[in-house]
Amino acid sequence: MRRDVDRAAITASGAWREGDDPGPRLFADLGALPLEAGGRLPHVRLAYETWGELNEAGDNAVLILHALTGDSHVTGHGPPAGGADEGWWAQVVGPGRAIDTDRYFVVAPNVLGGCQGSTGPSSPAPDGTPWGSRFPVLTVRDQVAAEIELADRLGIGRWSLVVGASMGGHRVLEWAVMAPERVGAIAVIASTAQTSAEQIAWAHTQLAAIRLDPGWLGGDYYSAAPGRGPHVGLGLARQIAHTTYRSPAELDARFGRLPQHAEEPLAGGRYAVQSYLDHHAGKLAVRFDANSYLTLTQTMITHDLGRDRGGVEAALAQIEAEALVVAVDSDRLFFPAESERIAAAVARSGEVAYVRSLNGHDGFLIEHDQVSALLGRFLRSVAPVARTSR
Known part of the structure; x- marks a missing residue:
């Protein structure tokens, strides 16, 4: 846990709640949603943001799907701010960027099960209290089913491009199989078609870190006083995950064995990497919200494009969309070989494109120039759209 954060001041959950400032979020109430594992969510709401305008032909829509702890705030809604409100992909999306909001109508939802406005464990259940421990198990297919409903509400019959990285890439692939007639092209970045044993193992330790925190209270911690929530377990889960997001070479080059400022490791102080x-x-x-972290990590564990479809290769072969598959060469969470497996089985995919980076999995967030070049070129080739006049 950060030493510059006052633990006693941290609220039990960092989730967006009713009554908080919505900012640029919009909301779609989608009704009940049947779930793959059985049962249903009686009411689903998705928070989302949009940029640009849908043209008369309705053929310039782009769907962006975020990673595990991302949200709908991909980029700003005005001139670049250059600050914390800029968005997590602000160098890739916006006017004149690779995903040009002067040309395309861009939509980014907060994933079902998330905690930034979409229905998740912190949301009110039918009795008005947070779902907490009662929140059902979700799969990637459930999340995409909700996003299909959102597209219906927005009047989007077909996406020119569905793009996502990491966990977002899981949903990209499911979109292409579940609703092939609604997807013109896909871009799958630093992702996989099926969670591996190693990825499940890394996720398992993160789930345990949260569940073993006494403040988790079995998932029903929302009324806990500041400083009493499961923030230590959530923080530990993040530390485990973040180690997989970076490469050994980057950590060594950046931190080595340097101590943290004046701290002395032999006297109980920390190294800089700690x-x-x-x-x-x-x-x-x-x-963020600890229960959302659990819910979304569980969807990643169960992600398997080939489930009940004859296996992964058979499912990938069903994809009709033009496909760009991108790997980060130093990724040790979703290894490049997993991207190669996707590209080899999707009929309308070329060879894997590589982002060259020392930054590991997080290269998709950091290497803006390379990601922009790949996405911009691909999008112009599959979905050329005239610039919107203003």
Whole structure:
């Protein structure tokens, strides 16, 4: 946990709640949703943001699907701010960017099960209290089913491009199989068609970190006082995950065995890399919800495009969309070989495109120039749209 964060001031959950400032979020109430594992959610709401305008032909829509702890705020809604409100992909999406909001109508939902306005464990259940421990198991297919409903509400019959990285890439692939007639092209970045044993193992330790936190209270911690929620477990889960997001070479080059400022490791002080992980643990504890982290991590564990479809290769072969598959060469969470497996089985995919980076999995967030070049070129080739006049 960050030492510059006052633990006592951290609220039990960093989720967006009714009554909070919605900012640029819009909301769609989608009704009941049957779930793949059985049962249903009686009411689903998705928070989302949009940029640009849907043209008269309705053929310039782009869907962006975020990663595990991302949200709908992909980029700003005005001139670049250059600050914290800029958005997590602001160098890739916006006027004149690779995904040009002067040309395309861009939609980014907060994933079902998330905590930034969409229905998730922190949302009110039918009795008016947070779902908490009662929230049902979700799969990637459930999340995409909700996003299909959102597209219906927005009047979008077909996406020019569905793009996502990491966990977002799981949903991209499901979109292409579940609703092939509604997807013109896909871009799958630093992702996989089927969670591996190693990925499940990394996720398992993160789930355990949260569940073993005494403040988790079995998932029903929302009325806990500040400082009493499961922020230590959530922070530890983030530290485990963040280690998989970076490469050994990057961590060594950046931190080596340097101590953190004046701290002395032989006297109980931290190395710089420990401080770095503490920093990211504290950041997430402030802005995220532990139950959402559990729910979304569980969807990643169960992700398998080939389930009940004859296996992964058979499912990938069903994809009709033009496909761009991108790997980060130093990724040790979703290894490049997993991208190669996708590209080899999708009929309308070329060879895997590589982002060259020391930054590991997070290269899809950091290497803006490379990602922009790949996406911009692909999007112009599959969905050329005239610039919107203003």
